[in-house]
Amino acid sequence: MSTRTPKTSTTVSRPAASSKSAPKSSAKPAVKSTAAKTPAKAIPTKSTVKAPVKAGPAKPVAKPVAKPVAAKPAAKPAAKPVAKSVPAKAPDKVPNKAAVKPAVVPVTMAEVEAAAAAVETVVVNETAAAIASLLPTPPRRSDDAEPERYRPSLGTVALAAAGPGDPELVSVRTATLLGAADVILADASTLPVAERFAGRRSLIRSLVDADGLPLEPAARVKLAVESARASRDVVRLLGTDPTTDSSWAAEAALLTKAKVPFEFSPGVSLISGVTSHAGIPLTGGRAREVRILDADDTTIVWADHGDSRVNLVILNGADRAVEIARALVDAGRRDDTPVAITRDGTTVEQRTVTATLADLAVVVKASRQSGPGVMVVGETVGKRSTLSWFETKPLFGWRVLVPRTKESQTGLADHLRRYGAVAVEVPTISVEPPRTPQQMERAVHGLVSGRYQWIIFTSVNAVRALREKFEEYGLDSRAYSGLRIAAVGLDTADALEQFGVRADLIPSGDQSTASLVDEFPEFDDIVDPINRVFLPRADIATEGLVAGLSELGWEVDDVTAYRTVRAAPPPAETREAIKSGGFDAVLFTSSSTVRNLVGIAGKPHQTTVVACIGPQTSKTAEEHGLRVDVRSETSNVFALVDALAEHGEKLRLAAADSGEYTWRPSRRRGAARRRTT
Secondary structure (H helix, E strand, O other): OOOHHHHHHHHHHHHHHHOOOOOHHHOHHHHHHHHHHOOOOOOHHHHHHHHHHHOHHHOOOHHHHHOOOOOOOOHHHHHHHHHHHHHHOOHHHOOOHHHHHHHOOOOOHHHHHHHHHHHHHHHHHHHHHHHHHHOOOOOOOOOOOOOOOOOOOOOOEEEEEOOOOOHHHOOHHHHHHHHHOOEEEEOHHHHHHHHHHOOOOOEEEEOEOOOOOEOOHHHHHHHHHHHHHOOOOEEEEEOOOHHHHOHHHHHHHHHHHOOOOEEEEOOOOHHHHHHHHOOOOOOEOOEOEEEEEEOOOOOOOHHHHOOOOEEEEEEOOHHHHHHHHHHHHHOOOOOOOEEEEEEOOOOOOOEEEEEEOOOHHHHHHHHOOOOOEEEEEOHHHHHHHHHOOOOOOOOOOOEEEEEEEOOOOOOHHHHHHHOOOEEEEEEEEEEEOOOOOHHHHHHHHHHHHOOOOEEEEOOHHHHHHHHHHHHHHOOOHHHHOOOEEEEOOHHHHHHHHHOOOOOOEOOOOOOOHHHHHHHOOOOOOOOOOOOEEEEEEEOOOOOHHHHHHHHOOOEEEEEEEEEEEEOOOOOHHHHHHHHHOOOOEEEEOOHHHHHHHHHHHOOOOOOOEEEEEHHHHHHHHHHOOOOOOEEEOOOOHHHHHHHHHHHHHHHHHHHHHOOOOOOOHHHHHHHHHHHHO
């Protein structure tokens, strides 16, 4: 816009302003030159455009010629405006004809049109730049950077309870605070909770000194105050049970003294959480009162707690349980009063021992357990036999070995935890790109250009490999348009759906390549316009699928989409646990996981329960000398976990019928060996 406006105003106003000051002698040569080169029907706009490009003084030549042509002879009107316009920039600095002649340049129509187009481009670009300058400019930042947000002069401090032990029992408010925190000051026992819910930018600091001892309350609060005054949002994650022992009150008082605002986010109490997970109601029957005692309090008078109608919850009393039981019997409690001791409550390591006050000493000695825990004394402990729900899960406390690729199966650990098990993942296979990518590149080009009728995925890794290739070329799921897609395994089909693609064919029975061949349609040259199939697979895949498809009349492009490489051996303690029976079960999800685990860590102990997906994986395990105890009917890792849980429930019921305390294979192996010697 800034270019067009000066162009119009110069042509109209400058001749009028300079008409009196231009000498006629300087105009005559210009008249002849203009009359010779510029026709009477010349386009004023293009002449005007060219003038500033070639020479400034000849700028208004064309338009004045066109304007006065009707009133006067062509020579005079052309000469007059040109002569008058030449000295427009400096009328007193044109001494003679020689000064004017160099400014007059012959111009062709082609040059005029080219100059007009160039100026028009400049105008468009300047207009676009002007519009863009009016729009807000986004800040330049790296991919992992976050936009700056407003920070008040003083940050916030939140005192939050970490819960009784299980991270999933953290309140929604506490989880939200942790996710948004700049700094998390955590007790050593709460670090797992902090790491689970912390945001990407959160700084986690354990509140221990150089010797590993907990900091004093004043030192903890000092760190919180310093961070808050630096405009940081702080979460002080508290262990123990702040809602009952008021451990948060001391730090809150110091924050108030420092004039730093705070909030308190409570959670599930240690008392209610542990007792409910142990299957023990706090009141019921004749017991209508609950007293909470701390065994560390040396001023407790046990004679005051002999009333059997009052239930006692004794914190830090697990290791003093026998002494406390004697004191309560001496205080008047009946010796057949039920008592329970729970350690590591709400976690998969929870262990509860039940007895009566009279025989507690014998039971505690036989359990061989020690460490902090919660002791409950009262009538309602007797209801645990029917209300216990947590420690009776089919895989409760089991350590399950999961050989996997470097990309773990999402949700597998949580699914095992649902049954009470702890997943220990060991990388056995590393998925790498093919050594020569040209074959894969040609296949992707053929896929886009319509070379294939079908594409078959036999694993999640194949889906992932092709998806990464698509992203490399800027393609998305629309590249699958017009193709028919087959998938082996529900996990493979799920991986496709996450990319926005639904498989046309999934084997209805056993999820294997043999089942796929059985259900795959024969090539029909009338129905099928193309007879070619794209098969992206691993470098060690079997040839049975290609042979089966060829018999059906299809031409298969068998392309190596990825290769599997054996991973490095696990740590020494993990290898020792595998060989000595430290794991209760092992999940094999493919034949390659069997071969690679045995190769890098050795064979699992004979007491370890072996669970395999499908017949091929089971066959490979048996070839390596393993006894297969569990096999899933479908090619899905979650179905395999369900089958393992069903097996574990059978072991639990058998142990209960025989009066045994545990049904964990790793805990039973010692007794089995003793019976056989």
